Amino acid sequence: MNLTLKVWRQQNADSKGEMVTYKVSDITPDMSFLEMIDVLNEGILSGDIEDKQNYGPVAFDHDCREGICGMCSMYINGEPHGPGRAVTTCQLHMREFSDGETIYIEPWRAKAFPIIKDLVTDRSAFDRIIQAGGYVSVNTSGNTQDANALPIPKENADAAFDAATCIGCGACVAACKNSSAMLFTSAKVAQLSLLPQGEPEREKRVMDMVKQMDEEGFGNCTNTGACSVECPKEISLENIARMNREFLRANLTSSK
Amino acid sequence: MSGLIKSSLAKKYWMAATGLFLCLFLVGHLAGNLQLFIPGEEGKIQFNEYAKFMTTNPIVRVLSIVTFASVLFHVIDGIILTVANKKARPQNYAYSKPSKNSIWTSRNMGVLGTIILAFIITHLSNFWYKMKFGSLPVDSAGYTDLHGVVMEAFQSPIYVIIYVVSMVAIGFHLWHGFSSAFKTMGVSHKSYTPLIEKAGYAFSVIIPLGFALIPIYVFLTNS
Numbered sequence A: 001m002n003l004t005l006k007v008w009r010q011q012n013a014d015s016k017g018e019m020v021t022y023k024v025s026d027i028t029p030d031m032s033f034l035e036m037i038d039v040l041n042e043g044i045l046s047g048d049i050e051d052k053q054n055y056g057p058v059a060f061d062h063d064c065r066e067g068i069c070g071m072c073s074m075y076i077n078g079e080p081h082g083p084g085r086a087v088t089t090c091q092l093h094m095r096e097f098s099d100g101e102t103i104y105i106e107p108w109r110a111k112a113f114p115i116i117k118d119l120v121t122d123r124s125a126f127d128r129i130i131q132a133g134g135y136v137s138v139n140t141s142g143n144t145q146d147a148n149a150l151p152i153p154k155e156n157a158d159a160a161f162d163a164a165t166c167i168g169c170g171a172c173v174a175a176c177k178n179s180s181a182m183l184f185t186s187a188k189v190a191q192l193s194l195l196p197q198g199e200p201e202r203e204k205r206v207m208d209m210v211k212q213m214d215e216e217g218f219g220n221c222t223n224t225g226a227c228s229v230e231c232p233k234e235i236s237l238e239n240i241a242r243m244n245r246e247f248l249r250a251n252l253t254s255s256k
Numbered sequence B: 001m002s003g004l005i006k007s008s009l010a011k012k013y014w015m016a017a018t019g020l021f022l023c024l025f026l027v028g029h030l031a032g033n034l035q036l037f038i039p040g041e042e043g044k045i046q047f048n049e050y051a052k053f054m055t056t057n058p059i060v061r062v063l064s065i066v067t068f069a070s071v072l073f074h075v076i077d078g079i080i081l082t083v084a085n086k087k088a089r090p091q092n093y094a095y096s097k098p099s100k101n102s103i104w105t106s107r108n109m110g111v112l113g114t115i116i117l118a119f120i121i122t123h124l125s126n127f128w129y130k131m132k133f134g135s136l137p138v139d140s141a142g143y144t145d146l147h148g149v150v151m152e153a154f155q156s157p158i159y160v161i162i163y164v165v166s167m168v169a170i171g172f173h174l175w176h177g178f179s180s181a182f183k184t185m186g187v188s189h190k191s192y193t194p195l196i197e198k199a200g201y202a203f204s205v206i207i208p209l210g211f212a213l214i215p216i217y218v219f220l221t222n223s
């Protein structure tokens, strides 16, 4: 396959970026999207692919390349992680595209995810939301209780597990017209609030996490549902409603 | 408690609560307006009597103050949210395909709301202001003749078009807004959310359609 790529190039956080056009060839349909970018970068390094402005290889985040780490953030042809559903960029294959196609590749765009270089953004805002309450406090003095010792209704265990599959990739924020982090935050809230281990910190958790989410500069949810459609783990919009409920409940009942 | 005033979610709760209250208002308002379909002198007097009741009854007056307050809150809150949402993405994508993941109305609540606001202002100055502060003639039963004002206004095709277009905007606003408001309030469950969504679609078609038929009917029967 031969492709025309229009890639966002930006030297560093302060510089003004631009879309730059590259031509790649010898792409096979069974390559993953990241492998295609590897081919581009090798071509730029060897000089086989023209890089007029001398930006050098395209910087992009990746790690596991099997859909579990959430690093490979790319806004491809107008959608986070490209046209596929329930896949990350590393799981997206070139067979989804056709020979001669022009592909647009951009970083996540949100005030709360500043660009570091090219397609790499700083997503530590998510880490701070987790730090604000996305945990359970457990006694580690040596007599830690077995988690399975507590009975949990099957439905709750399933819903908690579904929420827990969120890999923190940020596609929800990238897809949302408001750059809202509600799907991510609500998944983290729901996962713990459904389990008995999360009960003691239930109110404080949702209040602190929402507060942190607001401070990071994410937008507000309009329930467009774009996040859930683009989410590689198909996190349900129901989590957002659950968080709305949890937050209302916490504010009305918490002694804080 | 402060989370119920300052947080992003609080702004959403207010948006949803005022929006749903306005939906109730629309039902009441339409029920009253349907009297405009009653023909002849009898219909005129019944409508004018109703208009008098609506401007003088103390319970209705309290409700109308709550309605005005809801519109005001909804508009101000809507502007605050929309501005904050724009700020959350200072630089836009060069190439974006949001139609792949969400419906148009859900992404244009602010635009639709602005059309509705322009309509509300026109509408109030057309009828409410005239009824409240204008000097209108009285009908054969001695009631202020708001019915005549309505009949006259809808002789104008421009007015009829403005009204119909505005009702389409309300329909689109509620196509997404009705069920969204329930989700915002945390009312969501696999079993009944699909029902709320269907009810929302029905509401957003039936209510605006009811309103829109009145100017069309008046225009067609009086000219």
Ligand code: HEM
Residues within 6 Å of the ligand: A220, A221, A222, A223, B012, B015, B016, B018, B019, B020, B022, B023, B026, B074, B075, B076, B078, B079, B081, B082, B109, B110, B112, B113, B114, B116, B117, B120, B170, B173, B174, B176, B177, B178, B180, B181, B182, B184, B185
């Ligand atoms: C007949 C009058 C109106 C009704 C019944 C109505 C109803 C609603 C409902 C039910 C929602 C959904 C709330 C949610 O998602 O939680 C909504 C959202 C919204 N409304 Fe209205 N509305 C009306 C007029 C207006 C006006 C005049 C504006 C002008 C600014 C406006 C602006 C908005 C905006 C911007 C949203 C989206 C807020 C967000 O979630 O981001 N609406 N409306």
Ligand code: SF4
Residues within 6 Å of the ligand: A070, A165, A166, A167, A168, A169, A170, A171, A172, A173, A183, A184, A187, A227, A230, A231, A232, A233, A234, A235
């Ligand atoms: S909710 Fe989905 S899209 Fe958002 S961070 Fe988690 S896995 Fe990614």
Ligand code: FES
Residues within 6 Å of the ligand: A061, A062, A063, A064, A065, A066, A067, A068, A069, A070, A071, A072, A088, A089, A090, A091
């Ligand atoms: S590189 Fe880990 S999810 Fe794509």
